[in-house]
Amino acid sequence: ATGAYPKRVKVVEVGPRDGLQNEKNVVPTPVKINLINMLSETGLQVIEATSFVSPKWVPQMADHTEVMQGINKLPGISYPVLTPNLKGFQAAVAAGAKEVSIFGAASEMFTKKNINCSIEESLERFDEVMKAAREASIPVRGYVSCVLGCPYEGKISAAKVAEVSKKMYSMGCYEISLGDTIGVGTPGSMKEMLTVVMKEVPVGALAVHCHDTYGQALANILVALQMGVSVVDASVAGLGGCPYARGASGNVATEDLVYMLNGLGIHTGVDLQKLMDTGTFICNALNRKTNSKVSQASCRL
Amino acid sequence: QEPQASGLPEYIKIVEVGPRDGLQNEKVIVPTDIKIELINQLSKTGLPAIEVTSFVSSKWVPQMADHKEVMKGIERHPGVQYPVLTPNLQGLHSAIAAGAAEVSVFGAASESFCKMNINCSIEESIERFEEVTKSARNMNIPVRGYVSCALGCPYEGNVVPDKVAEVSKRLYSMGCYEISLGDTIGVGTPGSMKKMLEAVMKEVPLSALAVHCHDTYGQALANILTAIQMGVAVVDSSVAGLGGCPYAKGATGNVATEDVIYMLNGLGINTGVNLCAVMEAGNFICTALNKKTNSKVAQASFSTGTID
Numbered sequence: 001a002t003g004a005y006p007k008r009v010k011v012v013e014v015g016p017r018d019g020l021q022n023e024k025n026v027v028p029t030p031v032k033i034n035l036i037n038m039l040s041e042t043g044l045q046v047i048e049a050t051s052f053v054s055p056k057w058v059p060q061m062a063d064h065t066e067v068m069q070g071i072n073k074l075p076g077i078s079y080p081v082l083t084p085n086l087k088g089f090q091a092a093v094a095a096g097a098k099e100v101s102i103f104g105a106a107s108e109m110f111t112k113k114n115i116n117c118s119i120e121e122s123l124e125r126f127d128e129v130m131k132a133a134r135e136a137s138i139p140v141r142g143y144v145s146c147v148l149g150c151p152y153e154g155k156i157s158a159a160k161v162a163e164v165s166k167k168m169y170s171m172g173c174y175e176i177s178l179g180d181t182i183g184v185g186t187p188g189s190m191k192e193m194l195t196v197v198m199k200e201v202p203v204g205a206l207a208v209h210c211h212d213t214y215g216q217a218l219a220n221i222l223v224a225l226q227m228g229v230s231v232v233d234a235s236v237a238g239l240g241g242c243p244y245a246r247g248a249s250g251n252v253a254t255e256d257l258v259y260m261l262n263g264l265g266i267h268t269g270v271d272l273q274k275l276m277d278t279g280t281f282i283c284n285a286l287n288r289k290t291n292s293k294v295s296q297a298s299c300r301l
Numbered sequence: 302q303e304p305q306a307s308g309l310p311e312y313i314k315i316v317e318v319g320p321r322d323g324l325q326n327e328k329v330i331v332p333t334d335i336k337i338e339l340i341n342q343l344s345k346t347g348l349p350a351i352e353v354t355s356f357v358s359s360k361w362v363p364q365m366a367d368h369k370e371v372m373k374g375i376e377r378h379p380g381v382q383y384p385v386l387t388p389n390l391q392g393l394h395s396a397i398a399a400g401a402a403e404v405s406v407f408g409a410a411s412e413s414f415c416k417m418n419i420n421c422s423i424e425e426s427i428e429r430f431e432e433v434t435k436s437a438r439n440m441n442i443p444v445r446g447y448v449s450c451a452l453g454c455p456y457e458g459n460v461v462p463d464k465v466a467e468v469s470k471r472l473y474s475m476g477c478y479e480i481s482l483g484d485t486i487g488v489g490t491p492g493s494m495k496k497m498l499e500a501v502m503k504e505v506p507l508s509a510l511a512v513h514c515h516d517t518y519g520q521a522l523a524n525i526l527t528a529i530q531m532g533v534a535v536v537d538s539s540v541a542g543l544g545g546c547p548y549a550k551g552a553t554g555n556v557a558t559e560d561v562i563y564m565l566n567g568l569g570i571n572t573g574v575n576l577c578a579v580m581e582a583g584n585f586i587c588t589a590l591n592k593k594t595n596s597k598v599a600q601a602s603f604s605t606g607t608i609d
Contacts, residue, residue, distance in 0.1 A: 294518050
């Protein structure tokens, strides 16, 4: 049975951060600002703007303060930013951030390789951020990476995903975005993982962040929707390749997601044409072809 | 993963359309020996059905001009079907003479599409197919029916599900053992797929239905998932996602067999197909065509050098 779908889905646009972070070419600040401003006109309610991480680690996000201060912040739209630690959090708030995100992972090896500590230690680090955020009344979104597979460990147990998600939810994250970081998941593993996670975290607090590296993203998202998830992350033009499979794609394209949701009669509030125009803009600026099939198909020569 | 527990079919038959539908929509004319080698490689992957060629006039489809040579040149593996397209009686006789043991006829759910494609109405095309089907069945040759534009038409736009049901029923009643419902321009979504299948399932038994999804708007796997959740157990696909869309320049067409199998494997559904072997065949034909694969699984696998 196909099951009932949510009537509304919140689309979280991660192109300016997750997308650009995984693009080879460093994008000038004015282009980033224009991208975010254009996205703000599409009806998207959440646009992840940048990451307050050290430029030594992520040169693409070195202009985080300028971007945060330079964008038009439209009422009703949230502009969350990544804050890997207290220092980043403080810089973000000083630059005007009103929502932040923290990143956990369901894989010990991935955490070790990425931030050189254990999962336990990484969550302890975030305790400080959570405390400061609480005091400043700033909502925090939690990400869990590698929920359907890890580039180092391979298979990841659903129980582990549930454990980390529960921990982050208990720490005070209002929403947990479950990321299929290397896109290996299928509707089978997505269903299995969500079944276990939903025992620990209410479905209303869950989001899915699917990568399209193996072409499975929309099918995985469909299953998540069937199970009651109503928040989906995506990246305009499918920006952001996969750092673990050279030449392969990464984020699912927001255009393709919205096309599917429209076809299901699910309300998103997003104007697909304006979104495609924004995708065209950033692809021209990056001198690359779009990863969105909807965009490709709609360009008739 | 238990497919039965989730209401999914235990086994799904994959119909490989790369050598015909795929190559027919590729710009570069592929030499006969390459076509034969591709089909021979596909025969070793476990695929139960491989659409070989089309017995259509070479004036219309130059890519398929070598249909006789291909049909006669391929290895025929036991347990594998090798259907060919036969648009009319002439094509059917030619196909049989060349050794074909299964044929396909192509209908459409859109009058405009039918007119533009074969210059006649749906009704006239059905009459033509009745001749072919009757003749084929007299010789114990099974006939597969295709219905194009099942989820939308490049000329008419929206296509009414009842029309798809009507054409499907006609093809089934005349003796087609299976009806492959084609989202010809890939505009369908899980929403329209569900509505269309609900209408068709009133007229044709589920076990006789197949879906032929195009990935032009990236919706193919989601549409296929919806179909299999409704019990459809036959899926058409094309190795390496061969075959662009003739109606949207530069856009993709057929869904890639590799990506479909990856999804079905993940769902615990048996297909009998070896994914690695299909990727190798895909690699072979893309090298021969000097093009990049349209399969995301192949792209991801070849770049890491490992397959999950």
